[in-house]
Amino acid sequence: MKVEKKKLPDEIPTSSMADIAFLLIIYFMITTTFSARRGLDFSLPKEEKNPPPVIEKEESIHIQIKPDGSFLVDQKPMDLNDIWDYIKPKLERNPKKPIIINPDPEAPYGKMVEVFDYLRNLQKKYANTYPWINKMVITIPTRREIEAFWS
Amino acid sequence: MRKKIKALEHKAVIPTASMADIAFLLIIFFMLTITFEVDKTQVALPKAAIRKEVPKKAAYISITKEGVVRVSGGDEISTVVPLETVSSFALEVTSIDPNKEFVLKADKEVPYRLVDEVIDALKQAQVKVVYLLSEAKPVEEQ
Numbered sequence A: 001m002k003v004e005k006k007k008l009p010d011e012i013p014t015s016s017m018a019d020i021a022f023l024l025i026i027y028f029m030i031t032t033t034f035s036a037r038r039g040l041d042f043s044l045p046k047e048e049k050n051p052p053p054v055i056e057k058e059e060s061i062h063i064q065i066k067p068d069g070s071f072l073v074d075q076k077p078m079d080l081n082d083i084w085d086y087i088k089p090k091l092e093r094n095p096k097k098p099i100i101i102n103p104d105p106e107a108p109y110g111k112m113v114e115v116f117d118y119l120r121n122l123q124k125k126y127a128n129t130y131p132w133i134n135k136m137v138i139t140i141p142t143r144r145e146i147e148a149f150w151s
Numbered sequence B: 001m002r003k004k005i006k007a008l009e010h011k012a013v014i015p016t017a018s019m020a021d022i023a024f025l026l027i028i029f030f031m032l033t034i035t036f037e038v039d040k041t042q043v044a045l046p047k048a049a050i051r052k053e054v055p056k057k058a059a060y061i062s063i064t065k066e067g068v069v070r071v072s073g074g075d076e077i078s079t080v081v082p083l084e085t086v087s088s089f090a091l092e093v094t095s096i097d098p099n100k101e102f103v104l105k106a107d108k109e110v111p112y113r114l115v116d117e118v119i120d121a122l123k124q125a126q127v128k129v130v131y132l133l134s135e136a137k138p139v140e141e142q
Helices: A017-031 A080-093 A109-125 A131-135 A143-150 B019-033 B083-096 B112-124
Strands: A038-043 A061-065 A071-073 A076-078 A099-103 B059-063 B069-072 B079-081 B102-106 B129-133
Touching: A017 B019, A038 A109, A061 A080, A061 A109, A071 A080, A076 A080, A080 A109, A080 A131, A099 A109, A109 A131, A109 B112, A143 B112, B059 B083, B059 B112, B069 B083, B079 B083, B083 B112, B102 B112
Parallel strands: A061 A099, B059 B102, B102 B129
Antiparallel strands: A038 B129, A061 A071, A071 A076, B059 B069, B069 B079
């Protein structure tokens, strides 16, 4: 008796390939952690051998941050959004008048970023209306520098 | 005698042959665009409106709410170090690449004195730019 040969399909089974690939995609998507990749850029002044020009407190706009997170601008308590009205006439007269941010050692870091960001945002917002604002100088001296120059 | 016309039979099949190709293309896209986080410290970042893209190979310094400081040169996973050694770490990094950017990833509740010491260390190491890592501020608050 002639045995009939069973015919095998000459194809590679690829139907499950999509399932495997989609499972891999889901795995990658779940394990991906979205990382913060953006931040405020802050240029540090060069540490020079000869001392930098001494700025008198009176010649600058002095923003202090108290430990509770409130602000003192030139010793006057102020809300963050009122700072612009205060500094605008001063900067109009002298755009290079330095703005010094001086947070208390116990003040939260977030408040320093808030003020710095606020000032930088003013620069961006009013760049066309008030061209002098591009000359605005914002400095955040460290404790060591403050002690060296102002004590 | 009328001939019975046989209806043309269509097999009910959805063509799935190209599905795998699409899926693999997606995988390749994900694999190419993925950026591995250098520093995995969980911190509540401060919010800011002005935000610039941090360079990929930047060195990281992170400070948690509890005051734990971690550093990473940009390629390796970050390690916990005492605050005093940040300046030697920064010097080490800038001696290899003087234009290296630094990223400060600090919790918004961190007392400023810790940040102050880190910035002071970076200034002494002649670092040029520091990025203060932040989250996006909602538009209505700006």
